[in-house]
Amino acid sequence: DAKTTQPNSMESNEEEPVHLPCNHSTISGTDYIHWYRQLPSQGPEYVIHGLTSNVNNRMASLAIAEDRKSSTLILHRATLRDAAVYYCILRVRSTRQLTFGSGTQLTVLP
Amino acid sequence: KAGVTQTPRYLIKTRGQQVTLSCSPISGHRSVSWYQQTPGQGLQFLFEYFSETQRNKGNFPGRFSGRQFSNSRSEMNVSTLELGDSALYLCASSPGLAGEGNEQFFGPGTRLTVL
Numbered sequence: 175d176a177k178t179t180q181p182n183s184m185e186s187n188e189e190e191p192v193h194l195p196c197n198h199s200t201i202s203g204t205d206y207i208h209w210y211r212q213l214p215s216q217g218p219e220y221v222i223h224g225l226t227s228n229v230n231n232r233m234a235s236l237a238i239a240e241d242r243k244s245s246t247l248i249l250h251r252a253t254l255r256d257a258a259v260y261y262c263i264l265r266v267r268s269t270r271q272l273t274f275g276s277g278t279q280l281t282v283l284p
Numbered sequence: 285k286a287g288v289t290q291t292p293r294y295l296i297k298t299r300g301q302q303v304t305l306s307c308s309p310i311s312g313h314r315s316v317s318w319y320q321q322t323p324g325q326g327l328q329f330l331f332e333y334f335s336e337t338q339r340n341k342g343n344f345p346g347r348f349s350g351r352q353f354s355n356s357r358s359e360m361n362v363s364t365l366e367l368g369d370s371a372l373y374l375c376a377s378s379p380g381l382a383g384e385g386n387e388q389f390f391g392p393g394t395r396l397t398v399l
Contacts, residue, residue: 210388217288217374217390218327261327265382274327 178262178275185281186252194247194278196262201242206265209236209247211258212277218261221247257282286310288391290375296397302363305394309356309377313389315339316358317382318350321372321393330373333358334381362396370398 179197186192198207206225210218222229222236224245229236235248249256259277266273289308297303309316317340318330329342333352350360356377362369372395376388 210390217376217392218388219390220387223387274329276326 177273178264180260180262180275180278182276183279183281185283186249187283188254189251192249192252192256192280192282194249194260194262194280195244196246196275197244198262198264199243201264202266203242207236207238207242207245208263208265209234210261210263211256212261213258221260252280252282254282254284256280288375288377288389290373290391290394292394293392294395294397296399297365298399299365299367301365302361303365303396304359304361305373305375305396307358307360307375307377307391309358309375310389313377313379314356315378315380315382315386316352316356317376317378317388318358318360319374319376320344321374322370327374330360332382339381365398367398369396371396 206223208223209221211221212218222231222234224236224238237246257280259279261277262275264273291306307316315334317332319327320330321327330344331338331350332340336352347363352358372393374390374393376390378386378388380386382388
C-alpha cells in the first residue's frame with residue numbers, strides 16, 4: 175500500500191511561514207497528492223492538490239519534489255485559525271484507494 | 285450552496301445491533317465516499333460510490349456496506365456492531381471520482397458509540 179509519512183507535530187509562530195513535509199516514496203506517476211486539514215470537531219477540509227508541478231491557491235502552496243517522492247505544504251503566513259491536523263493524502267490509481275497519512279498537528283503560537 | 289449533511293450526528297448502539305447512517309452530498313455531486321476515523325487508526329477509507337455504483341472499497345469486513353441512490357444520497361450500514369466500530373464516520377462528496385484531481389467536501393460526521 176502506498177503510504178505517506180508526516181511528522182506528528184509542528185509548531186509555528188503566528189504570521190510566519192510554515193513548511194509541512196510529507197514523504198511518499200512509493201508514489202507512482204499517476205497518483206495525485208492531496209492535502210486536507212481537520213480542525214477540532216469538524217470534518218476534513220480541502221487545502222490543495224497536485225500531480226507533478228508546484229501549485230498555488232489562496233490558502234497555500236504545494237511544492238512537489240522533482241522525483242515526486244516528497245512534497246511540502248507551505249502556509250505563507252500562519253494564523254491562529256490554521257491550527258489543525260494536516261493530512262497528506264495519495265490517490266493510488268492502481269488500487270483506487272485514498273491513503274491518508276498520520277497527519278501533522280500544527281500548533282500556531284501567538 | 286448547502287454543504288454535505290450527515291444524519292444522525294450522534295448515535296448510541298449496543299453490540300450486535302445494526303446501524304444505518306445517511307449522507308446527502310452537495311447538489312450536483314455524483315461521488316460519495318465514506319471514511320472511519322478513530323483515535324488509534326486515524327482516517328480510513330471505507331468505500332466510494334459514483335452514479336449508484338460502488339467504485340472503490342477499503343479494507344473493511346463485509347459487515348460494512350453502503351449504497352447510493354439515484355439522487356446521489358448515500359447510506360452506509362454496519363451490521364452486528366462491535367465495540368471497535370465506535371468511531372466518527374465521515375462522508376465526503378465530489379463532482380467526479382474522488383482523487384481524480386477532484387476536491388472532496390466533507391460533512392461534519394456521525395459519532396457512533398457502541399456499548
